[in-house]
Amino acid sequence: MLKLHRFHGGLHLDGHKTESLGRGLQQASIPERLFLPLRQHIGEYNKPLVEVGNRVLKGHMIAANSSLICAAVHAPTSGTVSAIEDYPVAHPSGQPDTCIVIDVDGKDEAVEPTLIDPRQLTANEMIELICRAGIVGLGGAAFPTSPKLSRGKANGIDTLIINGVECEPYITCDDILMRHYAAEVLRGTGYLQQILQPTSTLISIEDNKPEAIAEISNALAQTPLANTEIIPIPTIYPSGGEKQLIQILTGKEVPHGQLAFDIGLFCQNVGTCVAIARALERDEPLISRVVTISGDNISEPGNWEVRLGTPISHLIELAGGYSHAPGGHLVMGGPMMGFSLSGAEVPIVKASNSIMVMREETIPHTPGYHDECIRCSKCTEVCPAQLLPQQLYWHARAQAWERTQEFHLFDCIECGCCSAVCPSQIPLVQYYRAAKSEIRAAQKAQFKSDRARVRFEFREKRLLLKKQKDEERRRLKREALQKKRAAPGTGEPAPDPVQAALERVKARKKSAQEESQ
Amino acid sequence: MTSVIVSSPYLPPGNTLKRLMIQVIIALLPGTLAYAWHFGHGVIINIVIAVLFALAFEAGILKLRAKPVMPHLTDFSAVVAAWLFALCLPMHSPWWLVLVGIGFTMVAGKHLYGGLGFNPFNPAMVGYVVLLISFPREMTTWYLPASVSGETLSLTDALHYALGNVDIGRWDALSSATPLDQVKTAIGQSISISEIRSSPVFGEFGGKGWEWIAFWWFIGGLWLLLTRTIRWHIPVALLGGVLGMALLFYLLNPEIYASPLFHLLSGAVVIGAFFIATDPVTAATTDMGRVVYGLLIGLLIYVIRVWGGYPDGVAFAVLLANMCVPLIDYYTQPRVYGEK
């Protein structure tokens, strides 16, 4: 039996999970138009591979980029590309971004798949297929999976951790996925084992999901995997965070500046495992995902398997519409780490694990009154990263960016535990997010100004060089001219032609004067 | 859609300042009632006057600072500060003494620094210390508990005393120095501890009546720990500090150094440990820092009591430790995740 450890802090939150578990996994219908943002991952933008007017089939790659970070976008169904333009996307800024708009033709015709037995493939071939399938981490971070696998394989992995924890309230998509697709989760795990060759595999599930634990256990019993254990862990937020989960399962801490695969650990979400299985077995790229729709303003909360690019309004309709007046927050993610969306037209993307539809009374739009910090340090008690949120708050408020970095601002995982316990209701996480934004912008500006200085100094040097060359050229020319003008043989300096001309003019003037008199 | 972006977490309000303060008030009730039981209505009158004046001062200052009045008044922080302050005063103090003290507490101890959360010094202690130094006679006029003198003042008499109409005849019979004060004076006169302890004002452990009140402060403190309103670091460190020092010197010479139990149950040690030193605004903020802070206060209490000029050193110890808090916080930062 694996000995579990604990991470510092953490909170016991009201789960609010039962609301969306009652209806199992439902298949969402495809809306009339799909909106696929060009970037649905952490990394560079993709470039569109199609033009307006092209007909695309389901699974057709419609956007990709050339750099190593691969997370291509594929058409979730067949249809015609009707536009490539700015459209509201899921981003806390509420700003639009470039999307490929597909008018769905209803036939759901797919690209002819190439079926290979994944067990015959080498690790690099599997990574290549995962890359082409555009698979990113479906736990919420959307980091492209294939470069992570390449790095992990290169470093060597001891323990593969499959993350079925899902610690945030309201979100149940991983729970439902594990109940309905347990076999695929395990097959995906098997392929990961094939690539990474870990010594042991731990499938970690929070103990508030007994049905999921049972389903995965049954599936494991039927198709066993080597050195694989299912580890139920105590329910506490944020035990699903990669760093915290690693600490719970292994007692190790990921050192500063390093990632999990630098210490021989590899973490992957259960949803990503299913996507990997589908990509390798059926040649099916990432074109759909399970999304929880929940909250206190939706009539029928539940879990839906949705094609990417579906506007949230369509999902709200499927879930029975608003239960009270619309107009409150639409949150992508959970109540602790999610962000507010600009409107219901925003499409579902790879990172959308949950949509919360909330009433205005529950979460008002304008920041309310709150008290001052009373230095009670409850925030310090609950911080899973063992930071001093109070100090970060004081310095972020004073805009002393260097001091915030001395207190390890960028180690903050923005889990929201500190804001949740603050008796003065201070929006701590917003201060940290603002501070991080400012510091990143300042770094960008510094980079730009350094570049400008280099260009300016080079220009100065170039002009100086040009001036010196010009002067040198003039000097040589003058010398050559002097030599030419010197009368040959006499060695005397030749008469200055300018002087001679002037004397001629003077003489002419004089004679003209004499004549007129 | 929105002009001001509100970030997560999106949760209904959980813990609030008001809830915190109410827990403190609940914890103060047993001790306050025990106080009134042993010493009469005076303490209740003091608390009422102090709370009313505190709210008045706070409202006045907030108006002057052009800030919203109701939200600050209803968070009960002024009520708690006034209550703690009133408990430090002699029970039949005149009303103007309470007024001056609470004025200093609210204005000089809290609002001049910027209001709640910004004051470096414990406001109740600031007010108390100002009174102690400015009005030594009034501040050292304490009264005997009912169990010793046999009577307490009725409500009307207590009100008379509060208004300043002291009945000299009765006053003589009822007033006395605190047990701590008596011990200090007697030790100065080279009377041994055992002789001092035989005086009728002393009960089993500490002063009669006072030891029971200390017990009920302890119960209140346990309530605060149970409801997670305070954490264990400061009370344990403070009591440990006093206990450690007292034990050390008691073992060296039991006749000139009072027993550890006496020190723990006399004066403001217990209320200081659970209610005064744990004031979050002025205490250290890191766990290790809180232990150091508590130990420092415990040490200072004993030093001031035995070798200093005042019979009880809690207020001064707290204020001195408040001064050290930024330094303590700086040097006791905990290890961050991922650091060696």
Add this chain to the structure above:
Amino acid sequence: MILAILTISLMAGLFGLILGYAAIRFKVEGNPVVERIDALLPQTQCGQCTYPGCRPYAEAIANGEAPINQCPPGGQATIAALASLLDTEVLELNAEHGDHLDVPLVAVIDEQTCIGCTLCIQACPVDAILGASKHMHTVIAEECTGCKLCLPPCPVDCIDMIPSQQTIDDWKWSAPPDPMELVQDA
């Protein structure tokens, strides 16, 4: 008495020798403070501070001739950084020299009007304009610092300043309103 005088004189001589040696051996060429000040300035080379470039302004600050609040492109953040470096008071940006813009401006050439005279190319302090005589000129937006030095020389007035393109990656979280400013809803 004599001994005391001798001892002090000897010590004075000894320390004088040490200092003299240190002054020669550890001499720093140039004024390094100027480099550090220059590193904090935004390198727009716009001249709004009344000095012909960022380096002359940095030198002026180092010599105490100029206050630190004359750089509008740097804004309050640069003033704060300079104050921290030089251990002086943080001043308000001197509005006489211009306003700080949150979104910087970049120059853009109207290609219909451009006559290819190269006067703007010669004026640009960071060589951000591409072009040659009688050929089309164009501003490289990423390198343009918004200094506006290309506007006066242009004989056909074909250069405009527009806000630089802000992508979704340039968006910043706004800090919550200061609690001192918050008032409870009625």
